[in-house]
Amino acid sequence: MPLKTFLFNRGIFSQIVRNVGWVALVYFVGLLFALPIHIFMMTEDENWLMHHQTGRIFDIGSIIQFSLMFTLPVLLAIFLFRYMQVRLSADYIHSLPVKREALFLQHIVAAMIILTVPVAMTAGCLIIMKPLLPVSLYSLKHIAIWFTGTVAMNVLLFSGTVFVGMFTGMSMLQGVFAYVLFFFPAGIFVLLMFNLKYFLHGFAYEYYLSYNIDKIVPFIRALNWESKPIQPIEIYIYIVLAFIFYVLSVWLYKKRHVEAATDAIAFRPLRPVFTYGFTFCVMLVGGAYFGEMQQRITWIIFGYVFASLIGYFIARIILEKTWRVFTHWKAYVQYIGFIAVVSLLFAFDLFGFGKYQPPLNDIERAYFGDHIYYFENDNENGENAFFYERDNVEHIYLFHQQLMKQQKLQTENTKHVVIGYDLKNGKRIVRQYAVPLEVYNQFYKPIFHSLEFKKNHYPILRINDFKNVLQVRIDSNLGGKAVRLRDREEIESFLHILQRQLVDETFDPIAWNREWGAITVTYEKQKGITEETMIKWKKSYHLVDEWLQQRGLLQQARATVEDVSEVKIIKNTKRLKTYEWTDDMIERAEGIVVKDKTKIEQCMQMAGWDERADYIVVTYYKSGYADIQSFTKHFIPPFLN
Amino acid sequence: MIQINHVSKRFGELEAIKDVTFSVPKGSIYGLLGSNGAGKTTLMKMIAGIYKQDRGSITVDGEPIFENIKQKERLIFLPDALYFFPHTTIRQMADFYRHIYPKWNEKRFYEMKELFPIDINQKIHRMSKGMQRQVAFWLTFSTMPDVLVLDEPLDGLDAVMRQKVKNILFQDVADREMTVIISSHNLFEVEDLCDRIGILHNGSLIIEKELDNLKTNIHKVQVAFHGQPPSTFLQHLDVVYQERRGSVLLCIIRGEEEQISAHIHKYEPILFDLLSLTLEEIFIYELGERGYAIENILV
Structure with missing residues (x-):
């Protein structure tokens, strides 16, 4: 028997067309509304048209377009293969002298026509309309991309729905399984990552979640086509997947019993x-x-x-x-x-995940940070969070060893720690922990004191040639005071001081919460490319204060004792947050009023932004402005004791 | 020739057909009897190549039927619950059959209009059940099948239409040596139709009979003697059933009429009566012999 007559039967095919041909019509009308008619509506309103970027065909009438794309292929597959899911029609069709392959193929061919012809016709409309439009909304290439993307997605979703339909005898479940099929790989991955972290101590789930696994969900991918255009490789993948789905479907179809119609799961062993x-x-x-x-x-x-x-x-x-x-x-x-x-x-960690640490000697470099980001995006913005120096690697290694021993779920007052290693053999190992602050600080101290850490942490320390620095700006948080250094001698002198200050900086987390403002350094990275780097101007940077004082710039850079009329210190017995203190409350509250300049100076140096602190410090400026800050009991001026 | 050889079929826990073997010679009509749930429909769907048997083989003219296009083109299965494509007319269905069945006979289709007085442009779904069954027969006969598998085919047809359909069946069997398997839960319905009958019970074929020699081969005998019947009297007879009603002995005996008469006359009974059995009676006794009660097996 010739292949043609073997696989094609006019009776069957015209029956299919009679049965689901209307879907093509609905699809075409839907696309007409989404694109050509929509575009003509847009031309009525110039603003609307102008706001549209050229070539973004998927953005036009996108709700209709994507609704059709995400549901129509699935519905079509359900309609077409409904004959398998209803007992009477399943018996009837399979009593006919037509092979399953032939039945299947003809349904697929009909579907391919229904899923492509309306898209092609719409593309044709867009081509014809193009010269009639007042602006250039798209080019022929854009239409080609739109056509290929739409058809590829249609075919993928359709073939997937056909595939899952072979496993079930219920049309409704077929629909559910179709969406499950496309969401499942990403969904189960995310779920597993979330759940493993409860069991595996130190499991760096964020590292795995940052793979952007949602890319593999076709629906999510399609919604991003305009920002990240569909690539040829993706189209190939979709077509290959569709082909695999078809081949598997035929194979399953031949294995499937006709009596599986209306069964939830068509193959008993799969139940x-x-x-x-x-x-x-x-x-x-x-x-x-x-x-x-x-x-x-x-x-x-x-x-x-x-x-x-x-x-x-x-x-x-x-x-x-x-x-x-x-x-x-x-x-x-x-x-x-x-x-x-x-x-x-x-x-009980029988796989040894939580206890595993690579041999120290195999480690090429170690990562230590509070987030996974720089572990994966090394060297971005000149940040380098990896440590090569053996001392530091060893510190991290020892800390990791200690963390492995701690209790798993820590929630109160913790800090997020990510520790990672790049091994000499190219392998990466990453762990993440919630660490109680005290333990963290204890460990953090020696690392902080290393020059390597400071160079990683402060880009300013990596500027070797001060000649490239164009400007240094010293800004105050209060009163809009600022100093700009442009004189070469001033810049170089200041940066020397600042670098010394940073290298000498000691570990003192409480003091770090107190700052005057920010220091911004603008430098020429390469010819014509300037970059800025900014650090906090901490109150503990006494060398900077001294330098400004010597140059007579301090008054200009920030508020000093000279600007303050008095300071009122109120005991925060109720431990209210700083911002909860209203002017009224401050006025009525009992407190110490300080007018002595030395004491005011002490107050200014120690005031910070800690919330629910022990004292509320109100600084009244001569300008009439009042600033509310706070003291914690660990860090108060001597006269309060 | 349809050959069913040690066929079994299971639906999950339920063993629907258990090791069934029988054959239907070309040009004969086979009646498959059994109550609801006996497995008739399952068996017929396997013969029609819809279901696949788990074990055994089913062949039509020596070829396995499942997925066999060549044989399926010659075979039509008419289920008890009919299916037509939604919103089709008789004409559209006829066109469909014309493309599907190579032996479709357009002339016969038009000739049969006389027998089935229905407008061919009417939508089949709007018709009554009886009319739909007529349409099904009309289309079926027009495809000139060599093998016809009919599941409870006469349900819903009036007496006149039944006769018409039976006549066409007989005619096709006689003219073209069509082979027919027909199922029913009612013995009387198929009694006059079949050459051979098989009874299916709980998935097993419990009895199979040639109807022609069935009736000539089994007899109801009533005898009475002076005093007790002689002890050797029944020794050389194939007795299916016996019962005493006072002095009268009632027996169901298998065998040739002359032989039985000759044997009994030798004992000089005072009463001797030999009757033939109705088909129903035959089955009652045959099944009784195998330990079944007919009420459980046929309606």
Whole structure:
């Protein structure tokens, strides 16, 4: 028998067209509204038209376009293969002398026509309209990209829906599975990462989440096509995927029993896969939800048990198509038993994840920071958060060793720490912990004191040649005072002082909270390219104060004792936040009024922004302005003791 | 020739067909009897190549039927619940069949208009159940099938239409040696139609009979003697059933009429009566012999 007659049958094909041909019409009308008609509507309003960037066809009538793109292929697949899911029609069609391959192929061919012809016709309309438009909205190339992208997405979604349709005998589940198929890979990855962090001490879930896994969800990708245009490689991937879906679908179709119509899962051996897969996913959602909300292990376990129970019975209800499934609890007990064993493997860390540290000698460089970002984006903005010096690597290594021993879930007063290693063999290892502040500071101190850290931390320390510096600006937080240094001698002298100050800076987190303002250095990085780097002007930078004093610039750079009339110090017995103190309250409150210049100077040096501090410090300026700051008991002027 | 060989089929936990074997010779009509849920429909769907058997083989003219286009073109399955494409007319369905079945006979289709007085441009879905069944027969006969598998085909047809359909069936079997398998839960419905009957119960074929020699081969005998019947009297007879009603002995005996009469006459009974059985009676006794009660098996 010739292949043509073997695979094509006019009767079947015209039946398909009669059955779903209207979808093509609906699609075409929808696209007409989304694009040509929409564009003509836009031409009525010049502002509207002008605001549109050239070539962004996906942005025009985007709601209609994407609604059609995301639903129509799925619906079409459901309609086309509905004959398999209804018992009567399934029996009837499969009693006909037509091979399954032939049935399948003809349905696919019909679908390809329905999914491409309306798009092609719309593209044709756009080409014809082009000369009629007052502005150039798009080029032929843009139309080609729009056409290819739309068709590729249509075909991918359609083929995926056909594929999942082979696994189920219910059209509704086919629709659900279709969206699950495309969201699942990203979704399960995110869920697993979220859940693993409860079990694996130091698991750097943020590192894995930053892979931008959502790219692989076609819907999310399509919505970003205008900002990140679709690449040829993506189109190839979509087409190859569609092809794989088709091949697998035919294969499954031939294996599938006709009597699977109306069954939730068409292949019996897959029923437990569905039950436990569904239960597992719902369980992960429950664990992640309660984990993020409550951050306590008891709540997380509750989340697992509760959600898996719900998931299990929903899966059974779908499979058995009855509510009376609550007697089948034995399989659930087996499941939760299995999960408990696996959880214990993780909890007792039998895989050694939480205890693993590479040999110190294998480490090429170590990362230490409060965020994963610079571990992955090394050297961006000249930041370099890696340590090469053996002393520092060793410090980090030892700290890591200590962190591995601490309790897993720490929530109160902690600091986020990311530790990573690049090994000499090219491998990367990364861990992330929540560390109590005291432990953190204790460890942070020696690292902070190293020159390597300071060079990493302060770009100013990496400026070797002061000749490239164009300007230094010293700005005050208060009263708009500022000093600009442009004189070469002044700049060089200041930067010498500043660098010395930074190298000598000691670890003192409380003092760091007090600052006068900011110092900004503008320098020429390369010929014609200038860059700015800014650091805090901490009150502890006495060398800077001295320098400004010598040059007679201090008064100009910030408020000094000379500007202040008096300071009022109020005991903050109720531990209110600084901003909660109103003028009225300050006036009525009892406190010490300081007028002595030395004491005022002490007050100015020590006042900071700590919230709920021990004292409220109100500085009254001669200009009439009043500034509210605070003291903590660890850091107060001597006269208050 | 349809050959069903040790066929089994399971739907999950349910064993719908258990090791069924029988054959239907070319040009004969086979009646498949059984109550609801006996497995008739499942078996017929396998014969039609819709379901695939788990074990055993089903062949039509020596070729397995499943996914066999060549054989399926010659075979039509008419299910108990009919299916037509939504919103189609008889004409459209006829066009569809013309493209699907190579032996479609347009002339016969028009000739049969006489037998089925329905407007061919009417939408099938708007018709009554009985009319839909007529349309199904009309289309089926027009495809000139060599094998016809009919699941409860006469339900919903009035007496006149039943007769018409039966006549066409007989005619096609006689003229073209069409092979027919017909299922029913009602013995009387197919009694006059079939050459052979098989009874399906809980998925097993519990009895299979040639109807022609069935009736000539089994007899109801009533005898009475002076005093007790002689002890050796029933020894050489194939007795299916016996019962005493006072002095009268009632037996169901298998065998040739002359042989039975000759044997009994030797004992000089005072009463001797030999009757033939109705088909229903035959099945009652045959099934009784195998330990079944007919009420559980046929309606």
